[in-house]
Amino acid sequence: MMAAEESGDASRTLVAQANAALAARARWSPLEIAFWLAAAASIFLFPTKHLILTEIAILGLFALSLDLLLGYAGIVSLGHAAFFGFGAYAAGLLAKYHVVNEPVLALLASGIATMLLGFVTSFLVLRGSDLTRLMVTLGVALVLREIANRLEITGGADGLQGIVMDPILGRFSFDIYGHVAYVYSLIMLFALFLVARRIVNSPFGLSLRSLKGNPLRAAAIGIHVNGRLVAIYTIAAGYAGIAGALLTQTTQFASLSVLDFERSADVLLILIIGGTGYLYGGLIGAVLFKLMQDWLANLTPQYWQFWIGLILVIIVLVGRDRITRTTDPIRALVQRATDRVWSGVRGSG
Amino acid sequence: MALVLQTVDLQKRFGGIVATNDVSLSIEKGARHALIGPNGAGKTTVINLLTGVLRPTGGRILLEGEDITDLEAHKRVHLGIARTFQINQLFPDLTPLETIGLAVSERLGMGGQWWRLVGSKSAVVEQAVEVLDRFHLADVMHERTATLPYGKQRLVEIALAIACRPNVLLLDEPAAGVPEAERHDILAAVAALPKDVTVLLIEHDMDLVFSFADRISVLVNGELFVEGAPEDVARDPRVKAVYLGEEADA
Incomplete structure (x- = not known):
């Protein structure tokens, strides 16, 4: 009798521990909160830089989209611009x-249309190795670009001109300094980030990580691997489409460059710079990439691509693993601080 | 007793090689059935065919009378077939808790939900913890699976199949590479399965096979060689010849 009660208590303790550990995974860390506070503060701190900041926010959203594919489901793509461009033209x-x-409605409509294309x-x-996937995604992007080039409705090489945007929610008109555009882009980025954060911390997100690591075993415990891949591919396409739509809306122009191979390559580089599989990689990578591009272009207007290429080679050779290893102690420290703060909050509440 | 799993003239060719040659197995509900045979006899191929990892080039597979030959792997799991792998097939970056939780939430039909957080369904967490506790994995359930010692990883491998609550459990050398002490944990867990769970065991350790199985099939060169009760198989001179022959080679 006593023994049964004790083992009952013990298993209750284990379940409580398990719940606590799982809840901790989805908890906001101080670093994350600081990141978004800094993003919000940038609106007021750099009022003259809103144009480039808008570009960064859009690029970050685009990279976030690829991170959902690459970082969580392990799907490589060399043609992610297909969805960015499709969304841009749709908007x-x-x-x-x-x-x-x-x-806002047009943005959602563009996102949904791109999701259909993604689906x-x-x-x-679904089938094939990484190499096949690289080729197939690249091919899809090339085909779309050529279609946009040929069709009359998309304006061909001249691009889509004569776009005039209505005020957001009927109240906030886009201004030439890009103030409204930046706030609008940042809010959309944050909202979509919240959804992505929810997705990756859900059972669905966990199953993605499992099939990325071992699709054979994932299927052997009943996970419909292809179904999950279709789902995340569709979602990621929608994210990329919204990023593209944001670009059109904030620049009131769409050209063939939205479907360029370079755009697909850049977003992959951004993820490599920022790192995959923790959602912030694309955002941090976008900031670094754009600033680096800007800085190098000022320094050596003609040869900036040389330097950016060199830096990328070094990043890949040194290996992000090694970089994260040096920052791991810092991360562990922050984690401990988070746990303490949260237990403090719960203790006082 | 009713047949739960049956193969009819099952065949698998890889190019010119016949890995499985007209194998017709009949496994009764609740059986403790062992599949033995020398290395390269095609035992694992049979498991891969039964679970849908490989498609047969001929023959049929029946689960409780229904043809599942063309069914996808994950659907067979939902029908109650689970397996373990000879070489651990785990999710290195996930913790054992997450790993087992995946199988449980998939079984409860919640694995595809994206709008709620992992761990927010108490049934999933409770069942996962129960399985982990049963396999003495509770103390490491928050560690990355890749960092666990081999014996513990082996336990996760078995626990993951058990977490699917199968009607038919296929064990591919569950004790392979496991130290003597931990071997006991695995076998105890398998032995403690409900009587109506059917187990098909592939194993090289003959002591283990004969203490566990109530029926044995011997596979040689992809063909069913002998099938019968353990004592009959043990006495069969042909089986002795196959195994002695192999030992003489070694």
């Missing part, structure tokens, strides 16, 4: 032909 066409005038093309990347 442009919606505005130009006054199908959906309100920017359809996802079946192409």
Whole structure:
């Protein structure tokens, strides 16, 4: 009798421990909060830099989208610009032909349209190795670019001109300094980040990590591997589409460059710089990439690509693992601080 | 007793090599059935065919009378077939708690939910912890699986299949490479399975096979060689010849 009670207590303690550990995974760390406070503060701190900051926010969202694929599901892509570009043209066409005038609604519509494209093309990347996936994604992007080049409605090489954006929610008009555009982009980035954060911390997100590590075993415990891959590919496409749509809306222009191979390559580089699989890699990478590009372009207007290439080679050779290893102690310290703060909060509450 | 798992003339060719040659197995509900044979006899291929990792080039697989030959691997799991792997197939970056939790939430049909947080369903956590505790894994359930010692990883391997609550459990050399002390934990867990769970065991350790199985099939060169009760198989001169022959080679 006593023994049964004791073992009951013991298993209750274990369950409580397990719950606590799982809850800790999804908890906001001070670093994360600081990151977003800094992002919000940038609105007021750098009012003259809102144009480049908007670019960074859009690039960050685009990289976040690729991180969902690469960092969580292990799907490599060399043609992620296909979705960025599709979303960009969708938003442009919606505005130009006054199908959906309100920017937020148009943004969602563009995202949903891109999700459809993502869903359809996802079946192409299900089978095959990384190399096949690189080629297939690259091919899809090339095909889309050529379609945009040929079609009359997309304006071909001249791009989609004559886009006039209505005020956001009927109240906030886009200004030439990009103030509204930056706040709008940042809010969208944050909202979509919250959703992504939810997704990766869900059972669905966990199953993605499992099938990334071992699809054979994932299937052997009943996970529908292909179904999950289709789902995340569709979601990621929607994210990329919204990023592209944001670019069109904030620049009131869409050109073939949204579908360029370079754009697909850049976003991959951004993720390599920032790191994959923790959601912030794309955002941090976007900041570093854009600043580096800007700085190097000022320093050596003609040869900046040389330096950026060199830096990338060094990053890859040194290995991000080694870089993270040096920052691991800091991360552990922050983790301990987080736990203490949270237990303090719970203790007083 | 009713047949739970049956193969009819199962065949698998890899190019010119016949890995499985017209194997017809009949496994009764609740059986403790062992599949033995020398190295390269095609035992693991049979398991891969039964679980849908490989598609047969001929023959059929029946689960409780229903044809599952063309069914995808994950659907067979939902019908109650689970397996372990000869070489650990785990999720190195996940903790044992997350690993077992995955199997449990998949079984409860919640594995695809993206709107709620991991750990927010108490049934999943409780069942996962129960399985971990049973396999003496509770003390390491928060560690990365990749950092666990081999014996513990082996336990996660077995526990993961058990967490699927199978009707038919296929064990591919569960005790391979496990130290004597931990071997006991694995076998105790397998022996403690409910009587109506059917177990098909591949194993090289003959002591283990004969203490566990109530029926034995011997596979040689992809073909079913002998099948019968353990004492009959042990006495069979042909089986002795196969094994002695192998030992003489070694």
